[in-house]
Amino acid sequence: xxxxxxxxxxxxxxxxxxxxxxxxxxxxxxxxxxxxxxxxxxxxxxxxxxxxxxxxxxxxxxxxxxxxxxxxxxxxxxxxxxxxxxxxxxxxxxxxxxxxxxxxxxxxxxxxxxxxxxxxxxxxxxxxxxxxxxxxxxxxxxxxxxxxxxxxxxxxxxxxxxxxxxxxxxxxxxxxxxxxxxxxxxxxxxxxxxxxxxxxxxxxxxxxxxxxxxxxxxxxxxxxxxxxxxxxxxxxxxxxxxxxxxxxxxxxxxxxxxxxxxxxxxxxxxxxxxxxxxxxxxxxxxxxxxxxxxxxxxxxxxxxxxxxxxxxxxxxxxxxxxxxxxxxxxxxxxxx
Amino acid sequence: xxxxxxxxxxxxxxxxxxxxxxxxxxxxxxxxxxxxxxxxxxxxxxxxxxxxxxxxxxxxxxxxxxxxxxxxxxxxxxxxxxxxxxxxxxxxxxxxxxxxxxxxxxxxxxxxxxxxxxxxxxxxxxxxxxxxxxxxxxxxxxxxxxxxxxxxxxxxxxxxxxxxxxxxxxxxxxxxxxxxxxxxxxxxxxxxxxxxxxxxxxxxxxxxxxxxxxxxxxxxxxxxxxxxxxxxxxxxxxxxxxxxxxxxxxxxxxxxxxxxxxxxxxxxxxxxxxxxxxxxxxxxxxxxxxxxxxxxxxxxxxxxxxxxxxxxxxxxxxxxxxxxxxxxxxxxxxxx
Numbered sequence: 001x002x003x004x005x006x007x008x009x010x011x012x013x014x015x016x017x018x019x020x021x022x023x024x025x026x027x028x029x030x031x032x033x034x035x036x037x038x039x040x041x042x043x044x045x046x047x048x049x050x051x052x053x054x055x056x057x058x059x060x061x062x063x064x065x066x067x068x069x070x071x072x073x074x075x076x077x078x079x080x081x082x083x084x085x086x087x088x089x090x091x092x093x094x095x096x097x098x099x100x101x102x103x104x105x106x107x108x109x110x111x112x113x114x115x116x117x118x119x120x121x122x123x124x125x126x127x128x129x130x131x132x133x134x135x136x137x138x139x140x141x142x143x144x145x146x147x148x149x150x151x152x153x154x155x156x157x158x159x160x161x162x163x164x165x166x167x168x169x170x171x172x173x174x175x176x177x178x179x180x181x182x183x184x185x186x187x188x189x190x191x192x193x194x195x196x197x198x199x200x201x202x203x204x205x206x207x208x209x210x211x212x213x214x215x216x217x218x219x220x221x222x223x224x225x226x227x228x229x230x231x232x233x234x235x236x237x238x239x240x241x242x243x244x245x246x247x248x249x250x251x252x253x254x255x256x257x258x259x260x261x262x263x264x265x266x267x268x269x270x271x272x273x274x275x276x277x278x279x280x281x282x283x284x285x286x287x288x289x290x291x292x293x294x295x296x297x298x299x300x301x302x303x304x305x306x307x308x309x310x311x312x313x314x315x316x317x318x319x320x321x322x323x324x325x326x327x328x329x330x331x332x333x334x335x336x
Numbered sequence: 337x338x339x340x341x342x343x344x345x346x347x348x349x350x351x352x353x354x355x356x357x358x359x360x361x362x363x364x365x366x367x368x369x370x371x372x373x374x375x376x377x378x379x380x381x382x383x384x385x386x387x388x389x390x391x392x393x394x395x396x397x398x399x400x401x402x403x404x405x406x407x408x409x410x411x412x413x414x415x416x417x418x419x420x421x422x423x424x425x426x427x428x429x430x431x432x433x434x435x436x437x438x439x440x441x442x443x444x445x446x447x448x449x450x451x452x453x454x455x456x457x458x459x460x461x462x463x464x465x466x467x468x469x470x471x472x473x474x475x476x477x478x479x480x481x482x483x484x485x486x487x488x489x490x491x492x493x494x495x496x497x498x499x500x501x502x503x504x505x506x507x508x509x510x511x512x513x514x515x516x517x518x519x520x521x522x523x524x525x526x527x528x529x530x531x532x533x534x535x536x537x538x539x540x541x542x543x544x545x546x547x548x549x550x551x552x553x554x555x556x557x558x559x560x561x562x563x564x565x566x567x568x569x570x571x572x573x574x575x576x577x578x579x580x581x582x583x584x585x586x587x588x589x590x591x592x593x594x595x596x597x598x599x600x601x602x603x604x605x606x607x608x609x610x611x612x613x614x615x616x617x618x619x620x621x622x623x624x625x626x627x628x629x630x631x632x633x634x635x636x637x638x639x640x641x642x643x644x645x646x647x648x649x650x651x652x653x654x655x656x657x658x659x660x661x662x663x664x665x666x667x668x669x670x671x672x
Binding site for chain 1: 343384390396662
């Protein structure tokens with residue numbers, strides 16, 4: 001096979017079929033995908049509680065410390081399914097590739113997708129490849145859409161936050177945003193910061209084994225913890241109070257943020273979740289989270305304080321408190 | 337609202353939420369979408385025969401005679417679901433937008449998606465918006481993924497072609513490919529050729545009311561009728577014979593193809609389907625197709641002649657026959 005992507009690979013003709021066989025089917029191999037029809041016939045039986053989600057990924061650079069755009073594309077959609085309480089089952093993938101892109105790099109990306117999918121027990125069952133002329137896209141964009149099933153008795157939504165709920169973050173914040181920032185800019189200093197890019201389906205599974213009584217789960221990606229908490233505050237019409245000194249932040253991330261005047265609470269995470277849990281269940285949930293490799297640094301960071309006044313308050317160690325809003329503007333485009 | 341897309345619209349923060357409210361929710365409005373969680377909770381009950389598909393759309397120009405990228409994105413995925421025999425139910429949409437894109441144009445695209453979705457009774461229930469810097473994408477790319485249900489007793493697949501099956505095309509071929517070609521190039525002559533871009537769910541529904549005994553359905557998009565027939569020949573391991581003079585081709589399309597040395601049998605269609613039907617059912621299916629506005633020019637174009645030797649033969653009026661293969665190379669990139 002040629003070693004770069006050509007327009008013919010997007011023609012739907014013989015070059016497309018060859019690429020599908022030699023790259024996609026090789027790594028994503030499963031019975032449903034190999035049927036070769038335009039649609040995947042799923043084997044879901046008794047599926048009353050289906051959920052469906054989609055995400056496109058345009059991150060730059062496409063390879064970064066801790067992952068690449070392929071791993072991110074699987075994690076992002078798996079995490080959206082998982083934080084609705086669902087067991088992720090099936091993914092689609094749509095590639096938009098710039099003419100001239102290296103097939104070797106494509107294969108690395110596809111391999112990462114396959115490894116990550118296997119880790120969370122999801123199958124990539126249908127796909128599509130488009131190729132655009134050189135200059136019409138920046139290297140590669142990936143869309144993943146996903147289907148999962150919510151087990152009976154689970155009711156998780158951004159609308160379900162209740163006064164008294166304790167709020168847990170599953171680990172350190174800002175790692176993904178900070179790592180991309182460092183990859184992208186030549187900062188003139190060294191800091192070993194890895195993206196937290198990870199699939200959270202196993203962690204959510206463990207939490208739901210302890211109790212089905214989890215009110216809200218959400219992954220604080222674009223816009224960070226601050227933006228996600230604001231969304232939940234507005235969806236549930238509640239006030240949220242966060243204690244600044246409880247936020248787990250890696251020293252290196254804190255250092256980079258101080259240097260650049262950025263706030264880690266607005267930086268993207270790609271392997272973290274926020275969980276709203278009734279106070280009487282919070283210790284049990286926290287314990288099980290800390291036993292999972294993706295929840296080791298889980299921490300209670302605040303609580304839902306009041307109904308009827310949607311806002312997020314950040315209480316500083318000094319005692320003062322300030323309202324933190326949604327991210328305005330965009331300091332870091334193409335973070336995911 | 338500003339009249340162009342900025343990077344902030346892709347931040348996940350306040351500008352994103354405003355765009356979602358003022359453009360996407362305005363047009364796609366439905367109860368599932370307006371829940372506002374990262375996942376759509378579907379209301380499918382008793383769904384043993386689910387199908388799932390995905391397609392990204394990168395067509396240029398984004399507005400063309402007969403449609404735009406939004407209408408195309410809904411039709412493409414609805415047609416993939418329909419040609420598996422499914423009733424299309426739910427779509428996701430993922431937008432990748434270039435910084436500086438006009439919000440007015442975005443709204444036209446979104447409106448076309450909404451109108452087309454309504455025509456086929458599907459709901460757009462979940463979405464995602466990414467914005468990339470000027471020059472990192474060419475205007476707008478759209479991914480749609482879709483979920484449908486195949487009614488019990490329907491078994492349609494590219495694998496099911498049988499010797500003796502009659503092959504129907506639902507109308508004139510090459511219209512979409514030819515219209516995009518004319519839009520794109522300044523040909524120095526006038527020809528009024530409209531893309532056939534259309535949703536085929538209603539047509540398939542009508543056909544399946546007449547008989548569930550349809551073996552293969554497929555929409556001949558990229559690579560045209562020739563490529564799609566080859567895929568089916570190989571999936572089913574059969575020989576297919578097509579009679580060239582039976583192929584319905586608009587005079588204008590034929591004219592443009594002759595001028596440019598292109599073969600309409602390799603040009604993309606976006607509102608046509610190929611159907612493989614047992615001989616005893618073919619007249620009934622053809623009749624019902626011709627009563628539907630998207631099947632008015634339906635025609636029997638050939639049959640499955642032999643098992644065990646996958647190929648497609650094109651019989652000319654003169655009596656000669658030639659093998660036609662998959663599309664090799666790509667004459668017309670970004671056709672869809």
